[in-house]
Amino acid sequence: MVRGDGSGAGGVDPQQLWLNSDRPRKGRKPAFSRAAITAAAVALADAEGIDAVTMRRVASQVGAGVMSLYSYAPDKETLLQLMVDHVSGELSPPDPLTGDWRADLKAIAHAQRALMLRHPWLPTALFNRRWSLGPNTLAFLEHALAALRPTALDGGAKLEVFSLITAFTARLVADEIAQAALSASPERAAAEARYLAAVAADGHHPELAEALSAPPRPLTPDATFARLLDRMVDGLDAGS
Amino acid sequence: MVRGDGSGAGGVDPQQLWLNSDRPRKGRKPAFSRAAITAAAVALADAEGIDAVTMRRVASQVGAGVMSLYSYAPDKETLLQLMVDHVSGELSPPDPLTGDWRADLKAIAHAQRALMLRHPWLPTALFNRRWSLGPNTLAFLEHALAALRPTALDGGAKLEVFSLITAFTARLVADEIAQAALSASPERAAAEARYLAAVAADGHHPELAEALSAPPRPLTPDATFARLLDRMVDGLDAGS
DNA sequence: CCCTAATCCCGTACGACGTACGAGAATAGT
DNA sequence: ACTATTCTCGTACGTCGTACGGGATTAGGG
Numbered sequence: 195m196v197r198g199d200g201s202g203a204g205g206v207d208p209q210q211l212w213l214n215s216d217r218p219r220k221g222r223k224p225a226f227s228r229a230a231i232t233a234a235a236v237a238l239a240d241a242e243g244i245d246a247v248t249m250r251r252v253a254s255q256v257g258a259g260v261m262s263l264y265s266y267a268p269d270k271e272t273l274l275q276l277m278v279d280h281v282s283g284e285l286s287p288p289d290p291l292t293g294d295w296r297a298d299l300k301a302i303a304h305a306q307r308a309l310m311l312r313h314p315w316l317p318t319a320l321f322n323r324r325w326s327l328g329p330n331t332l333a334f335l336e337h338a339l340a341a342l343r344p345t346a347l348d349g350g351a352k353l354e355v356f357s358l359i360t361a362f363t364a365r366l367v368a369d370e371i372a373q374a375a376l377s378a379s380p381e382r383a384a385a386e387a388r389y390l391a392a393v394a395a396d397g398h399h400p401e402l403a404e405a406l407s408a409p410p411r412p413l414t415p416d417a418t419f420a421r422l423l424d425r426m427v428d429g430l431d432a433g434s
Numbered sequence: 435m436v437r438g439d440g441s442g443a444g445g446v447d448p449q450q451l452w453l454n455s456d457r458p459r460k461g462r463k464p465a466f467s468r469a470a471i472t473a474a475a476v477a478l479a480d481a482e483g484i485d486a487v488t489m490r491r492v493a494s495q496v497g498a499g500v501m502s503l504y505s506y507a508p509d510k511e512t513l514l515q516l517m518v519d520h521v522s523g524e525l526s527p528p529d530p531l532t533g534d535w536r537a538d539l540k541a542i543a544h545a546q547r548a549l550m551l552r553h554p555w556l557p558t559a560l561f562n563r564r565w566s567l568g569p570n571t572l573a574f575l576e577h578a579l580a581a582l583r584p585t586a587l588d589g590g591a592k593l594e595v596f597s598l599i600t601a602f603t604a605r606l607v608a609d610e611i612a613q614a615a616l617s618a619s620p621e622r623a624a625a626e627a628r629y630l631a632a633v634a635a636d637g638h639h640p641e642l643a644e645a646l647s648a649p650p651r652p653l654t655p656d657a658t659f660a661r662l663l664d665r666m667v668d669g670l671d672a673g674s
Numbered sequence: 675c676c677c678t679a680a681t682c683c684c685g686t687a688c689g690a691c692g693t694a695c696g697a698g699a700a701t702a703g704t
Numbered sequence: 705a706c707t708a709t710t711c712t713c714g715t716a717c718g719t720c721g722t723a724c725g726g727g728a729t730t731a732g733g734g
Binding site: 458459460461462463464465466493498499500501502505 | 679681682684686
């Protein structure tokens with residue numbers, strides 16, 4: 195299934211990984227599938243967090259022996275890349291383009307946010323791993339580039355904009371998730387508040403003290419995201 | 435040194451971690467120090483990457499037994515937070531503020547970028563870990579809030595801007611580092627190029643094909659960073 | 675001055691992890 | 705039926721984070 199060529203230092207040849215779907219003409223028939231294994235890993239990460247994704251647990255979920263997984267992915271890092279591309283499939287089909295590139299870009303970001311909220315391990319996974327452009331990721335990237343067609347940006351700049359919108363969304367969703375986790379644990383939240391109050395009272399952080407003394411804004415995460423996204427996208431200029 | 439209170443689920447009480455520097459009045463004298471251990475961990479990460487930072491290797495660097503580290507940090511996650519705050523000390527003293535908040539914000543981002551290039555594990559560490567605001571991080575945050583004083587932003591919005599500037603910088607530096615790593619390995623770079631060429635040739639990704647067919651811009655990473663940062667900061671509006 | 679309580683040092687050990695190895699089972703072409 | 709190929713997976717190795725607890729070192733109180 196995966197030719198073990200080694201490939202040198204720290205990575206798998208993307209052609210070997212994403213192309214080459216032809217079944218070999220001889221040999222035992224595979225008892226599992228890459229998609230099933232990936233889906234099991236995703237389900238595990240959704241339910242118990244990314245740290246629960248171990249080769250042993252994924253294997254037991256799909257009913258395979260541990261070492262059988264290595265017929266479908268050469269190592270765990272690759273399995274994580276497969277997971278990212280797998281959930282990116284949920285972004286298809288995207289909303290049709292309107293021709294208003296700012297609105298289209300915002301729709302793209304909102305779709306990404308919804309995806310990341312559904313799979314809370316995704317923001318971290320996106321940041322850590324070297325981008326491995328699987329078919330689903332490529333399809334969405336193609337869509338984003340099409341959305342930017344009305345702009346005067348050149349190819350490289352379009353790619354940068356997409357990368358930054360994704361990073362922006364990942365950052366805000368990660369904060370949103372962390373905030374929710376904190377709220378869910380009153381003990382930790384109280385400890386954090388006590389610490390910040392102590393810092394604010396030490397006299398060396400007047401700006402922070404003032405920022406914290408203001409009444410918290412009663413905004414939903416959705417509204418905060420929408421506001422910051424609007425600000426960011428509206429600030430983008432189509433020139434150069 | 436660190437009171438083992440347990441503190442429930444998944445985190446250490448920040449007050450226990452960052453405050454409480456008073457030496458106990460009885461008992462054996464510490465043979466090492468938190469600062470020395472943290473510095474050794476940072477040196478290890480700088481030289482061999484974040485994965486080289488294991489309790490065993492850090493201990494051997496400082497000449498301690500492995501378990502001695504646990505007198506100075508309750509677990510490895512905490513040691514990583516100490517590392518982040520430790521290198522953040524290199525941001526002090528920051529450039530004095532000019533009163534032009536856009537220029538000051540850009541200077542802040544450039545300082546962060548320089549720090550991240552010096553410590554390539556930092557972008558990833560910043561994204562993964564829950565923010566643990568140690569003294570050095572707090573000092574820099576205070577500086578950033580002061581830079582934003584001329585704006586009309588409220589406290590929460592200032593914090594958001596700082597978070598997004600940091601995330602923006604981390605993303606670009608991470609890409610920059612990945613790009614450098616790719617360039618350093620011609621074999622991997624060629625494999626990547628071959629894969630993208632195959633995708634562009636499949637006819638299903640016309641926008642991507644066009645974006646890749648354009649001649650690569652001969653810009654240094656510095657210039658790219660400065661250009662995108664300018665665009666982002668200039669797009670920020672001081673109103674709400 | 676010794677006794678006691680506090681604190682730190684760290685050798686040993688445990689369970690979990692990623693995965694190399696290779697023997698056995700299943701398949702397809704000859 | 706034989707053989708080459710491919711997949712399955714039990715066993716095993718090295719490494720990781722860290723719980724446990726006994727010994728060493730210190731300061732205060734009698």
